[in-house]
Amino acid sequence: MKRLNKTRHVRGGMYWPKWYKTASEYTKIGLQAWDIRLILKELKSRLVFSHLRLKHAELVLSSKQEKAELRFQKRILDEHIKQINKLLEENERLERDNFKKECGESFIFS
DSSP, X not given: OHHHHHHOOOOSSOOOOGGGTTSOHHHHHHHHHHHHHHHHHHHHHHHHHHHHHHXXXXXXXXXHHHHHHHHHHHHHHHHHHHHHHHHHHHHHXXXXXXXXXXXXXXXXXX
């Protein structure tokens, strides 16, 4: 694990400080999990906005075929949102376990 994190360059929206290279493995995992959470929440908010746009378009259109296509697209978006929620839960579990390993039990993640 140490060898992998030593050369790993994380891609995401977070700025990595200079002390990142010398930080402990738990700190690195915590920062990476935080970055993943930010990326997933941003993606989820975009999908929710697209879902609302599809709902509005479905109300405005009169063609049955177009409405059926929009409903199909909404179902696909719903499935993606469910997957993102599942990934967010797994990421939260990772953050909780990582914190417990690094600092022990805490009232924060109870």
